[in-house]
Structure formats: C-alpha cells, structure tokens
Amino acid sequence: MVRSPLLLAASLLALSLGGCNVTTKDGNTAEANTEAAAAGTALGINPAALDRSIAPGDDFYQFANGGWMKTTEIPADRSNIGAFYIADQVREKNTRALFDELLKANPDAASDGGRIANYYKAYLNTDAIDKAGMAPAKADLDAIAAIADKSALSAAIGSTLRADVDPLNATNYQTDNLFGIFVTQGLNTPGETLPYILQGGLGMPEREYYLSADGKMAGLRDKYRAYVQQVMQAAGNPDPAGAAGRVLALDTKIAQAHATREESEDFSKAAKVWTRAELEKNAPGIDWGALLGAAQLGQAPKFQAYHSTAIPKLAALVGSEPLDAWKDWLAFHTLNQQANVLPKPVRDASFAFNSTALQGTPQPRPRDIQALNATSNALQDAVGKAYVERYFPAPAKAEVQAMVDNIKAAFAKRVEALDWMAPSTKEEALAKVKSIVVGVGYPDSWRDYGSVTIAADNAYANQKAAGLAEYKHQIAKIGKPMDRSEWWMPPQLVNAVNLPVQNALNFPAAILVAPFFDPKADPAYNYGAIGSVIGHEISHSFDNNGALFDSTGRLRNWWTPQDFARFSQAGDALAKQYNAYEPLPGLHVNGKLTLGENIADVAGLAAAYQAYHDSLGGKPAPTIDGFSADQRFFIAYGQAWATKMREETxxxxxxxxxxxPGQYRAQTVRNLDPWYGAFDVKAGQKLYLAPDQRVKVW
Structure with missing residues (x-):
C-alpha cells in the first residue's frame, strides 16, 4: 500500500540547479504552457513547488518540494498533508456533489441510494444524537453488566469480533476487540479460505504506547486514563476513576501479551494453522465454544493462528483477570469504537485524545464531511458504484491499464536480465509477475446491501449494522475457493494495494487523478507519478515478504539459498540506508520495519523508469519547458511524496x-543510476552513493 501533495503549476523562472542544467523557455510560464498544451504533452510537474537553492544531489526532496513546504500549512482539522490529501480533496468534492444530488432525489429507503441517504442524515444529525444521549448504547451496556461468569464473558467477547484487521494487504493490526478476524486464503493452504485470528484489545495504536519508557509515551498513558474516565462517567459508571484504572491495567497486560510490530510483519511466524481442537488445547482460559458460537465461527474447522504466541496469552488473561475488570474493559472499548455517534461529551473527549493527543490535530473536520466519509466507509460498494459511474471515464481506465501492462512487462524484463539469479528462481519469479491480476478503477461485481437496514434516525445502530454486514460478508467466504478478483479497497479511496495471497493488485479510481495521474500531462510525468505507484505495488509481490509467496499465493520458499542470500543482502543494505534518517532528534526511521515498502519503492521506481523509456518505442524523449524527460520523471516522483506532518503524527x-515518512521515500532516487545523470549529481554531494553502494533490488 501507499500513503501520503503537490500543488498545480505556477510561473517558472530561469533556473540553475547546482550542477543540474534546467532552464525554461524565455518569456513563457509553466501555467501558460500547460494550458496551451495538447493532451499528453503538458509539463505535469509543479515548478513552483521546487526549491532551486537546493542542489538535487544534496536533498532531492527539498529540491522537489521546498517551495511547497514553505507555503503550505497543515489545515487545523488534519494531522498531515500531502499528495494524497490533494487527490482526496477531489474525491471529497465529487462525493459531495453525488450525495447532494442523491439527497434531493429522496430515494426509497430500501434502495442503495436510500441507505446512503439515511446513513448520511443520521450521522449528520448531532442534535438527535445528543438528545438520545447514551440510550442507543443501553442494550450493549446492559448486556455487559449482566455477564455473570467466564463463559458469558467469552460469548460477549465473541459477539464483538468483526472483520476489522488486515495483516496481508494493509498491514492493519489494530482493533479494540480482543481478537481481530481476517478472512482469505490461508498462508499455506492454497485455494482454501480460512478465518485468521489476530491479537487485539488495545485502545491505543500499539503495544509500545503502553510499554515504552519514553516520557512522551508515559504522558499519553496519563491522557488515555483521563479519556477512559470521561467515557465511563458518561456511561454512568459509579466509579469512573476506578474503572479507568482497571481498563488501563488490563490494556497493559494485553499489550505485554502482544507480538511486536516487526514480528507481526513476519509472515513466516504467522503461518500456523490450528484445528478447532488445537485452538482449544493451545489457548486455554477462554470458553472457545461460547466465543466462537457468538462470533458465528462455531462451524469453522480450522484457523490461521496469525499471532500464535499472543493468542494463548490473551486467552489466559480471560481466565485469570477479574470479571469486573473485563466488564469495565468491554464497556469502554465498545463505546470507544462508537464514540463518533455518541453524545457531544463523548465525541469531544474522543477527539481530544484520539486525534489531538495521538496525532496533534487541533480541531475536528466539519460534521458534514465526517458524515460523508463515514457513509462512504460504511457502504463502500454502494457509494463506489455510483462514484465510478459518474467520475471515472473509460479512457482514463484504458490509459492506466496500458501503463500497468507496460510496467509489468518492464519488471519481467528486469527479472530476465538478472545475472545473479538461478534459472529455477528466475522461472518462478517470471511466472509470478506474468500472472498478477490487476484491477484498475473498480471491481467487476458489487456488494448487495439488501439485507442491511439503515435508519434515518439512529446513527449508533447504523454504524453497528454496517460493521456486522461487513463481518457476515467476510465470514461467508470460509471454506470456499478464493476469488482472485476480489477487491480489498473501494473505488472511492485514494490508495493502492498489493494482495499477496491473490497475487493481485487494486488501483482504485480515486487515486487516478492529479497529482498522481493527469491525462493531459506528458507520459514522463505520469510514469514518474502514478507509474511509480503501479511499480511499487507490483514490486510488493517481490519485497522481503511478498517474495516468499509463489504465483498461487502460497507462502513457499521458491528461492535457491544462494539467491535468497543475495536478495537479503540488498535488503539489509536498504534497511541500513533508512536507519540513518533522523526526522526528529533521537528519532530514527526503522529500516527493518519499513523494509517492504522501501524495497517496493526502489524496485517499483526502477520498473516505471524502464517502462517509460520502453514506451517511447525508440523515439527520443522530449524536453518540455527546459526539463528533460528524466528530470520530469524523477521530479514527478519526488513531488508525489510531498509531506507535512504534525510531530505527534x-x-x-x-x-x-x-x-x-514521505521525505525519505522521495530520497530513494539515490539508488537509481539514471537519477545521477538527470541532475548531474557528483561525488561529495550528500545523497551521492558510489555505484556499488546503490541498492538494486529486482
């Protein structure tokens, strides 16, 4: 996956870039040239974003984005801003127009349009939410209060489980529920779909927030305790301070049971399949019959024990910790997940902690935008189908699909040209890249929401109904053959994803806009921007984790020992490169944690570069407004990672x-030989790497 703007063009002055000969046409501006350009010939990059006082070889990110960094402020309702924000503004504007039209049409409540309208109206109506108070949550809280023994506790925990984690496609491990459920082909059961069980149960993002000795983390723990107390007080708990202490203490024991983030991202540690009997034997303490029955998983014969070391420890806590502590814990985490549709004191407390304390965001987004996005997330296919019908033209899909095909072909050429790889390994790698299934824009089929009831006056119930519907959709796949064409992102999401067990990619329609893709721009720009994203996602099939899956999606070592050692050596060098980056004093990037994304960046950029030049068919690459094609390609890549982020975030x-962080992803250009020629980068400049130090992966 990718995360993370650049602003569109302004006037260009003649420039000299520290050894990089980039000039403009006398008397013209980039803006005028862009407006006058025919489709496919515009400059694309944003010259005003450049900082021409910086040599590209000293700090390519600052060179590409320094002007933007000086003039761009993070909005008060955002924790960060970047290219993804710019594209998402287009998505929000489009969705706003779509919803306005739909609301005026007053659609039937039983239609997708009616469900969208009702969800939006109920979420937007904070007066009704405030007037209802905690009444919508009463049934949930009463059920928790009535828990009388560990069997009932196990059932209550099971009833909360949802399909709210995704370890393979989204590296998403966080859930307030004690366990997360994910459903797809098993890591080592090709063709067989299994429920994955993951560790969960934390209100803060990761175990380190509870366990780190860092002073800032300790301060967050104090703020978390205060937040829990506010929520429990709003819920009518007779001892909110005591309940907050019990919740934090239990959360901390749960955190101690958790695998680390690095361990979570090691798929080899996750490749354990337990039968139902093995689950009960390996993880005593929970009444698994009660839990699985309440979770509608009672008939599942086997499970992917993704966090096999943590599951037994969490089960043991259910058996050993006091029932009252668990009841407080369940009440808080239930309300924490629903805080956005609870009365103002809870909403405000949730924002103050989850957005301001954790991310540094000063103020919430307008409620109408929150309602729009909540609806889009809850009814993803209903909104997505309407969105692409209106905003994603067929020519754009065709152009991007052609780029995908070119980059796949370029990646295959790069594999074929490897002189260090044994024929058997190379054969498997080529089979994998050639069989990747690529979805552009939107899925071939859409979800049916006919069984989902959405009311116009109960936002709490609507949010629960949408989560339950998604869960039922996911667990219905258990035991069935995997659908390789299944999408894991809605079309109206600015992102992209590699799906390792499906050997597939998704490129949603909403990312296929400027600054990532512009049909009017010269191909060098589009290959540097969206092409690098495409290459990135293809390369995830061959990063440190993706390389361990074969063309069928099975976790299998298809490498010779010598080849894998050579590949690992390149990964170690790249990790060392990123370990040296220090965004804040004493705070370094974790090169091992980010290795998969960094491999995908450097390999994907190299494949996109080759695909661009292959696309020229032997014709010379044009110079536009004094920028060579290679300069436009690399600047487009660098500007796609323009990023400003609050310190907390x-x-x-x-x-x-x-x-x-985006600024370091942009610097990976230093590993590509053509970048040195494009900007005349010399030894002695800060980003210069000797040729034998440039990391080449694939």
Missing part, C-alpha cells in the same frame, strides 16, 4: 507504520 508513524 510523525512519532506515531515511526513507531507503528511500515511506511517511512
């Missing part, structure tokens, strides 16, 4: 995220 990103 940055610290959280470094601690928990497999993606390095």
């Amino acid at each position: 940055l610290r959280g990103r470094i601690s928990t995220d497999g993606h390095a």
Whole structure:
C-alpha cells in the first residue's frame, strides 16, 4: 500500500540547479504552457513547488518540494498533508456533489441510494444524537453488566469480533476487540479460505504506547486514563476513576501479551494453522465454544493462528483477570469504537485524545464531511458504484491499464536480465509477475446491501449494522475457493494495494487523478507519478515478504539459498540506508520495519523508469519547458511524496507504520543510476552513493 501533495503549476523562472542544467523557455510560464498544451504533452510537474537553492544531489526532496513546504500549512482539522490529501480533496468534492444530488432525489429507503441517504442524515444529525444521549448504547451496556461468569464473558467477547484487521494487504493490526478476524486464503493452504485470528484489545495504536519508557509515551498513558474516565462517567459508571484504572491495567497486560510490530510483519511466524481442537488445547482460559458460537465461527474447522504466541496469552488473561475488570474493559472499548455517534461529551473527549493527543490535530473536520466519509466507509460498494459511474471515464481506465501492462512487462524484463539469479528462481519469479491480476478503477461485481437496514434516525445502530454486514460478508467466504478478483479497497479511496495471497493488485479510481495521474500531462510525468505507484505495488509481490509467496499465493520458499542470500543482502543494505534518517532528534526511521515498502519503492521506481523509456518505442524523449524527460520523471516522483506532518503524527508513524515518512521515500532516487545523470549529481554531494553502494533490488 501507499500513503501520503503537490500543488498545480505556477510561473517558472530561469533556473540553475547546482550542477543540474534546467532552464525554461524565455518569456513563457509553466501555467501558460500547460494550458496551451495538447493532451499528453503538458509539463505535469509543479515548478513552483521546487526549491532551486537546493542542489538535487544534496536533498532531492527539498529540491522537489521546498517551495511547497514553505507555503503550505497543515489545515487545523488534519494531522498531515500531502499528495494524497490533494487527490482526496477531489474525491471529497465529487462525493459531495453525488450525495447532494442523491439527497434531493429522496430515494426509497430500501434502495442503495436510500441507505446512503439515511446513513448520511443520521450521522449528520448531532442534535438527535445528543438528545438520545447514551440510550442507543443501553442494550450493549446492559448486556455487559449482566455477564455473570467466564463463559458469558467469552460469548460477549465473541459477539464483538468483526472483520476489522488486515495483516496481508494493509498491514492493519489494530482493533479494540480482543481478537481481530481476517478472512482469505490461508498462508499455506492454497485455494482454501480460512478465518485468521489476530491479537487485539488495545485502545491505543500499539503495544509500545503502553510499554515504552519514553516520557512522551508515559504522558499519553496519563491522557488515555483521563479519556477512559470521561467515557465511563458518561456511561454512568459509579466509579469512573476506578474503572479507568482497571481498563488501563488490563490494556497493559494485553499489550505485554502482544507480538511486536516487526514480528507481526513476519509472515513466516504467522503461518500456523490450528484445528478447532488445537485452538482449544493451545489457548486455554477462554470458553472457545461460547466465543466462537457468538462470533458465528462455531462451524469453522480450522484457523490461521496469525499471532500464535499472543493468542494463548490473551486467552489466559480471560481466565485469570477479574470479571469486573473485563466488564469495565468491554464497556469502554465498545463505546470507544462508537464514540463518533455518541453524545457531544463523548465525541469531544474522543477527539481530544484520539486525534489531538495521538496525532496533534487541533480541531475536528466539519460534521458534514465526517458524515460523508463515514457513509462512504460504511457502504463502500454502494457509494463506489455510483462514484465510478459518474467520475471515472473509460479512457482514463484504458490509459492506466496500458501503463500497468507496460510496467509489468518492464519488471519481467528486469527479472530476465538478472545475472545473479538461478534459472529455477528466475522461472518462478517470471511466472509470478506474468500472472498478477490487476484491477484498475473498480471491481467487476458489487456488494448487495439488501439485507442491511439503515435508519434515518439512529446513527449508533447504523454504524453497528454496517460493521456486522461487513463481518457476515467476510465470514461467508470460509471454506470456499478464493476469488482472485476480489477487491480489498473501494473505488472511492485514494490508495493502492498489493494482495499477496491473490497475487493481485487494486488501483482504485480515486487515486487516478492529479497529482498522481493527469491525462493531459506528458507520459514522463505520469510514469514518474502514478507509474511509480503501479511499480511499487507490483514490486510488493517481490519485497522481503511478498517474495516468499509463489504465483498461487502460497507462502513457499521458491528461492535457491544462494539467491535468497543475495536478495537479503540488498535488503539489509536498504534497511541500513533508512536507519540513518533522523526526522526528529533521537528519532530514527526503522529500516527493518519499513523494509517492504522501501524495497517496493526502489524496485517499483526502477520498473516505471524502464517502462517509460520502453514506451517511447525508440523515439527520443522530449524536453518540455527546459526539463528533460528524466528530470520530469524523477521530479514527478519526488513531488508525489510531498509531506507535512504534525510531530505527534510523525512519532506515531515511526513507531507503528511500515511506511517511512514521505521525505525519505522521495530520497530513494539515490539508488537509481539514471537519477545521477538527470541532475548531474557528483561525488561529495550528500545523497551521492558510489555505484556499488546503490541498492538494486529486482
């Protein structure tokens, strides 16, 4: 997956870039040239974003984005801003127009349009939410209060489980529920779909938030305790301070049971399949019959024990910790997940902790935008189908599909040209890249929401209904053959994803806009921007984790020992490169944690570069407004990673995220030989790497 703007063009002055000969046509501006350009010939890159006082070889990110960094402020309702924000503004504008039209039409409540309208109206109506108070949550809280023994507790825990984690496609491990459920082909059961069980149960993002000795983390724990107390007080708990202490203490024991983030991202540690009998034997303490029955998993014969070391420890806590502590824990985590549709005191407390304390965001987004996005997330296919019918033209899909085909072909050429890889390994690698299934824009089929009831006056119930519907959809796949064409992202999401067990990719329609894709721009720009994203996702099939899956999606070592050692050596070098980056004093990027994304960046960029030049068919690459094609390609890539982030968000990103901050992802150009020629980068400049130090992966 990718995360993370650049602003569109302004005037260009003549420039000299520290050894890089980039000039403009006298008397013209980039804006004028862009407007006058025919389709496919516009400059694309944003010259105003450049900082021409910086030599590209000293700091390519600052060169590409320094002007943007100086003039761009993070909006008060955002924790960060970047290219993904710019594209998402297009998505929000489009969705706003779509919803306005739909609301005016007053669709039937039993139609998808009616469900969208009702969900939106109920979420938007904070007066009704405030007037209802905690009444919508009463049934949930009463059921928790009535828990009388560990069997009932196990059933209550089981009833909360949802399909709310995704370890393979989204590196998403966080859930308030004690366990997360994910459903797809098993890591080592090709063709067989299994329920995955993951560790969960934390209100803060990761175990380190509870266990780290860092002073800032300790301060967050104090704020978390205060937040839990506020929620429990709103819920009418007779001892909210005591309940907050019990919740934090139990959360902390859960965190101690958790595998680390690095362990979570090691698929080899996750490749354990337990039968129902083995689950009960290996993880005593829980009444698994009660839990699985309540979770509608009672008939599942086997499970992918993704966190096989943590599951027994969490089960043991259910058996050993006091029932009252678990009841407080269940009440808080239920309300924490529903806080956005509870009365103002809870909403405000949730924002103050989850957005301001954890991410540094000063103020919430307008409620109408929250309602729009909540609806889009809850009814993804209903909104997505309407979105692409209106906003994703066939020519755009065709152009991007052609780029995908070109980049796949370029990647295959790069594999064929490897002189260090044994024929048997190379054969498997080629089979894998050639068989990748690529979805562009939107899926071939859409979800049926006919069984989902959405009311116009109960946002709490609607949110629960949508989550339950998604869960039922996912667990219905258990025991059936895997659908390789299944999408894991809605079309109206600005992102992209590699699906390792499906050997497939999704490129949603919403990312296929500027600054990632512009049909009016010259191909060098589009290959550097969206082409690098496409290459990135293809390369995930061959990163440190993806390389362990074969063309069928099975976790299988298809490498010779010598080849894998050579591949691992390149990965170690790249990890060392990223370990040296220090975004804040004493805070370094974790090169091992981010290795998969960093491999995908460097390999994907190299494949996109080759695909662009192959696409020229032997014709010379044009120069536009004084920028060579290679310069446009690399600047487009660098500007796609323009990023500003609040310190709290940055610290959280470094601690928990497999993606390095955007400024360092942009610097991976230093590993590509053509970048040196494009900008005349010399030895002695800060980013210069000797040829034998440049990391080449695939």
